[in-house]
Amino acid sequence: MGIRVIAEKCSGCKLCVKACPFGAITVTKKLARIDIAKCNFCGACVEACKKFNAIELIYENVQTVDKSKYRGVWVFAEQKMGGISDVVFELLGKGRQLARSLAEPICAMLLGDQVASAARDLICFGADKVYLAESEQLGVFIEDTFTEVVTGLIKEHKPNIVLFGATSIGRSLAPRVASRLETGLTADCTGLEIDPATKDLLQTRPAFGGNLMATIICPNHRPQMASVRPKVFKPVQRNELRMGRIIKYDYKNHTLTQRAQLLAVVKEAAKTGGIAEAEIIVAGGFGLGDAENFKIIEKLAQAMGAAVGASRRAVDSGWVSLPNQVGQTGKTVRPKLYIACGISGAIQHLVGMQSSEIIVAINKNPQAPIFNVADYCIVGDVLEVVPALTKEIEKIRLAEQDELTVTDGELESQLVSSGVRQS
Numbered sequence: 001m002g003i004r005v006i007a008e009k010c011s012g013c014k015l016c017v018k019a020c021p022f023g024a025i026t027v028t029k030k031l032a033r034i035d036i037a038k039c040n041f042c043g044a045c046v047e048a049c050k051k052f053n054a055i056e057l058i059y060e061n062v063q064t065v066d067k068s069k070y071r072g073v074w075v076f077a078e079q080k081m082g083g084i085s086d087v088v089f090e091l092l093g094k095g096r097q098l099a100r101s102l103a104e105p106i107c108a109m110l111l112g113d114q115v116a117s118a119a120r121d122l123i124c125f126g127a128d129k130v131y132l133a134e135s136e137q138l139g140v141f142i143e144d145t146f147t148e149v150v151t152g153l154i155k156e157h158k159p160n161i162v163l164f165g166a167t168s169i170g171r172s173l174a175p176r177v178a179s180r181l182e183t184g185l186t187a188d189c190t191g192l193e194i195d196p197a198t199k200d201l202l203q204t205r206p207a208f209g210g211n212l213m214a215t216i217i218c219p220n221h222r223p224q225m226a227s228v229r230p231k232v233f234k235p236v237q238r239n240e241l242r243m244g245r246i247i248k249y250d251y252k253n254h255t256l257t258q259r260a261q262l263l264a265v266v267k268e269a270a271k272t273g274g275i276a277e278a279e280i281i282v283a284g285g286f287g288l289g290d291a292e293n294f295k296i297i298e299k300l301a302q303a304m305g306a307a308v309g310a311s312r313r314a315v316d317s318g319w320v321s322l323p324n325q326v327g328q329t330g331k332t333v334r335p336k337l338y339i340a341c342g343i344s345g346a347i348q349h350l351v352g353m354q355s356s357e358i359i360v361a362i363n364k365n366p367q368a369p370i371f372n373v374a375d376y377c378i379v380g381d382v383l384e385v386v387p388a389l390t391k392e393i394e395k396i397r398l399a400e401q402d403e404l405t406v407t408d409g410e411l412e413s414q415l416v417s418s419g420v421r422q423s
């Protein structure tokens, strides 16, 4: 890829200088000059120079593939000890929508040792076909072996789109596969759609430090590859009646190179109230003012049986630890209820929580961007609202407990007073 300034057309107006986000353009002697070392060919200057058409991107030697040969939306079915990761069911849900728009099948590829029963699960969760590669050598994830098998499968069957979970396995595997196939990969997508005109995959993800959302396309190569973090999309419902095909992938074991050797698998210590799986999250932000005040978030979370989340500013201030951070550089969450307290709603925070089922926001600024994604907006001081909420919830909890621990005598008199039973 290249870029050039057409000297005869350039007026030296400097519109391109203002448009370039990388400071790659200078104008000397009424002629724009582009520093190729700084340019990343984003095209912002070409757009800004539309009036003069003095800058053009040069698409030299772009080898385009025959797109008609590529069909199907594929999901890499990550599994551990035969248990399919939840992100796979989320990708199958989104993948089905994409496949429907393209009128193409949705397939999963499953690698492992004695994992055939999980292949049936993938069909129940929406896969039309499951490509199954089983062997002892695939019993645990090793980059070399998995890359070879996945690349081999893709080369043989030519899917149009391949989706990976942006987990530690997906993040390690997907770039290797993309590089071997000489195609692109968009990591950590937050949105995937099909362009109705071109049928290309529109891959949306935060860019420029999360300050804007970029939609990326892969128009000249196939397959189109993307990774998506867990909890970004809704999982598809299991349907026992679904029918599909399991296709065994026959590969020669001895062709697999394996430079790394697995010495031991060390189980992670038991999780303590992590935010990733929590159904309710109470999250606190910089609006709480200090570490002492942050404790009201923990109290509310405790009263509700919720996990504690936080914005990056709260984490950076040392009020709460990094595993609790929600957002672009923290975790993506999708609880049933997300209560954002004293959080402004910066885009980097929103990308991590905006798919929560119900969002309640408490902020003293009625213009706070968090209110744009909230279902319930409470304009007020967190230091007043949160303790009041906690008190009410504790009252309800106590009343529930009282109801449960009612004595036989009390029950009898309640039944009599409510007219259910005669005295």
Ligand SMILES: Cc1cc2nc3c(=O)[nH]c(=O)nc-3n(C[C@H](O)[C@H](O)[C@H](O)COP(=O)(O)OP(=O)(O)OC[C@H]3O[C@@H](n4cnc5c(N)ncnc54)[C@H](O)[C@@H]3O)c2cc1C
Residues within 6 Å of the ligand: 209, 210, 284, 285, 286, 287, 288, 310, 311, 312, 313, 314, 325, 326, 327, 328, 329, 330, 331, 341, 342, 343, 344, 345, 346, 347, 348, 349, 352, 362, 363, 364, 365, 368, 380, 381, 382, 383
């Ligand atoms: C590359 C990059 C990655 C990032 N990743 C993340 C990420 O993963 N997660 C994340 O959260 N951020 C992330 N950020 C930071 C993000 O841009 C914001 O700075 C951050 O989310 C702001 O945190 P906050 O809302 O707690 O603080 P602020 O923006 O300071 O907002 C505080 C809010 O509290 C309100 N408030 C103040 N006092 C009260 C009160 N008494 N009662 C009620 N409301 C009150 C204010 O009105 C304000 O809206 C990232 C930034 C960059 C550049």
